[in-house]
Amino acid sequence: MKHSLYTKEIMKHFRNPKNVGVIKNPDGKGRVGNLICGDVMELYIKVKNNKIVDIKFQTFGCVVALAVSSMLTTMVKGKTLKQAMKITNKDILKKSGKVPPIKVHCSILAADALQEAIYDYFSKNNLKIPEKLKKEHERIERNLEELESRYGEHVKFEKEILNK
Numbered sequence: 001m002k003h004s005l006y007t008k009e010i011m012k013h014f015r016n017p018k019n020v021g022v023i024k025n026p027d028g029k030g031r032v033g034n035l036i037c038g039d040v041m042e043l044y045i046k047v048k049n050n051k052i053v054d055i056k057f058q059t060f061g062c063v064v065a066l067a068v069s070s071m072l073t074t075m076v077k078g079k080t081l082k083q084a085m086k087i088t089n090k091d092i093l094k095k096s097g098k099v100p101p102i103k104v105h106c107s108i109l110a111a112d113a114l115q116e117a118i119y120d121y122f123s124k125n126n127l128k129i130p131e132k133l134k135k136e137h138e139r140i141e142r143n144l145e146e147l148e149s150r151y152g153e154h155v156k157f158e159k160e161i162l163n164k
Helices: 008-015 063-076 081-085 089-096 101-124 131-150 152-162
Strands: 028-033 040-048 051-060
Touching (some): 008 063, 008 089, 028 101, 028 131, 040 101, 051 063, 051 081, 063 089, 063 101, 089 101, 101 131
16 A cells, blocks of 8 residues: 555554563663654663664554654664764754655654653763753753643543553
């Protein structure tokens, strides 16, 4: 079946996502959501010698949200934290190919989830958090607080689903 809305890369990761699941006792965890569509992503990382040695995700969302979550994990695994911090939504979009404009936010969510997981890693290990990462974290936190205040029951439901 041909999907004119989505690239082969998007469909490949949607049909056969990589690194789905939860890492028990992760070194870092990022959770982000979108106020408009309700997509929620959780990203887990394991770090060894300053490298991301394992990464998994759980996403409650659309085709593109699931696909870019999977793509991101393949882009990040094996990278140093410094290299991973440089990955942006534009890098994800470059890998995914063209997506409908209304779906670009999915790449932003994936990049934000990664930043949050790295921020969490720095926080848990009492490491100096780079200023840019702090600012990104503050922006993401404000968005998440807004999401939870507007859609508290939905967020609770999504958390229950993701924790099963």
